[in-house]
Amino acid sequence: MKNQVAIITGGSEGIGLSIASALATQGTHVYLVSRTLEKLEKAKEKILQQGGKADIKSADITNIDAMKDVIESVYKTHGRLDIFINNAGTWQGNSLDTPFADIWKLIELDMKAPYEIAHYLAGRFKEEKNNDLRILTIVSQAALQVLGNSLGYGVAKMGLAAGLFHIEKELQKEGIQNVKLYRLYPNTVATEKMMDAVRANQVKDAVSPETVADTAIDLLSDTTPTRDARIGYYIDKGIVRSYYPSTPQDFYHPAEIIEDVIDPDFTIQDLLK
Numbered sequence: 001m002k003n004q005v006a007i008i009t010g011g012s013e014g015i016g017l018s019i020a021s022a023l024a025t026q027g028t029h030v031y032l033v034s035r036t037l038e039k040l041e042k043a044k045e046k047i048l049q050q051g052g053k054a055d056i057k058s059a060d061i062t063n064i065d066a067m068k069d070v071i072e073s074v075y076k077t078h079g080r081l082d083i084f085i086n087n088a089g090t091w092q093g094n095s096l097d098t099p100f101a102d103i104w105k106l107i108e109l110d111m112k113a114p115y116e117i118a119h120y121l122a123g124r125f126k127e128e129k130n131n132d133l134r135i136l137t138i139v140s141q142a143a144l145q146v147l148g149n150s151l152g153y154g155v156a157k158m159g160l161a162a163g164l165f166h167i168e169k170e171l172q173k174e175g176i177q178n179v180k181l182y183r184l185y186p187n188t189v190a191t192e193k194m195m196d197a198v199r200a201n202q203v204k205d206a207v208s209p210e211t212v213a214d215t216a217i218d219l220l221s222d223t224t225p226t227r228d229a230r231i232g233y234y235i236d237k238g239i240v241r242s243y244y245p246s247t248p249q250d251f252y253h254p255a256e257i258i259e260d261v262i263d264p265d266f267t268i269q270d271l272l273k
């Protein structure tokens with residue numbers, strides 16, 4: 001990761017900041033993108049204090065023209081873009097009583113925006129044969145199973161995974177080697193926003209954002225069995241990574257899901273230390 005250049009959407013907090021921080025520690029120059037400048041400044045300061053290289057760009061991922069400007073300005077500055085962490089998004093519970101306009105708005109944020117960005121990047125960089133680009137999208141366990149209260153979020157994340165596999169298929173058809181897609185499907189993650197619920201014992205099955213970041217780094221380093229990893233804590237097993245097939249042909253009909261128990265001794269109390 002040394003001397004590489006990365007853009008991280010939602011890099012000002014939560015999972016995005018943890019991945020940005022892990023990349024910066026390895027020598028990657030990270031560009032943090034989100035809407036709120038104050039949070040971006042704070043996150044940048046944190047990475048600089050760790051000895052990393054960080055810059056910030058304020059943009060809304062639902063505005064594709066603004067995102068294209070961010071991508072092109074970083075590419076122009078460095079003459080390269082190595083990693084794009086397609087992470088920004090949010091959770092919101094919906095029921096049959098939720099106005100459909102609210103559900104659709106969530107789908108625009110959690111599905112349309114990251115899909116449109118990945119579509120743009122794949123089309124834009126497939127001709128840049130000297131630029132290897134890895135696009136890692138933070139999807140969710142909600143793409144792998146039907147959860148409750150998820151009429152917006154679950155549909156968005158399933159649609160997002162499907163969209164990414166359709167892009168994968170086109171890259172495969174065209175024999176494109178320099179753009180690679182990676183997908184990470186976390187179960188519950190104890191981000192700052194989640195910690196009150198963890199302390200109150202309302203959330204019992206979360207992993208730390210750093211655990212998610214470790215998985216992201218391993219995926220991007222191509223040291224994992226596939227480019228599709230689920231990460232989560234299971235009370236009876238500990239922290240487990242499950243690797244799903246990475247081809248559009250096999251993802252929806254996996255012959256095998258490879259399980260790797262990475263910390264059998266973890267307990268939720270470890271998050272409170």
Ligand SMILES: NC(=O)c1ccc[n+]([C@@H]2O[C@H](COP(=O)([O-])OP(=O)(O)OC[C@H]3O[C@@H](n4cnc5c(N)ncnc54)[C@H](OP(=O)(O)O)[C@@H]3O)[C@@H](O)[C@H]2O)c1
Binds near residue numbers: 034
């Ligand atoms: N936490 C979990 O348990 C969990 C589990 C599975 C998957 N995920 C997925 O992981 C990703 C990150 O989640 P998180 O829990 O780390 O979120 P978080 O702590 O709420 O952070 C979200 C980040 O995204 C930014 N953001 C939100 N809307 C944006 C927009 N329209 N344009 C640009 N930036 C935007 C936020 O900054 P601003 O608000 O300032 O823009 C912030 O930097 C999401 O895609 C989420 O679905 C989370």
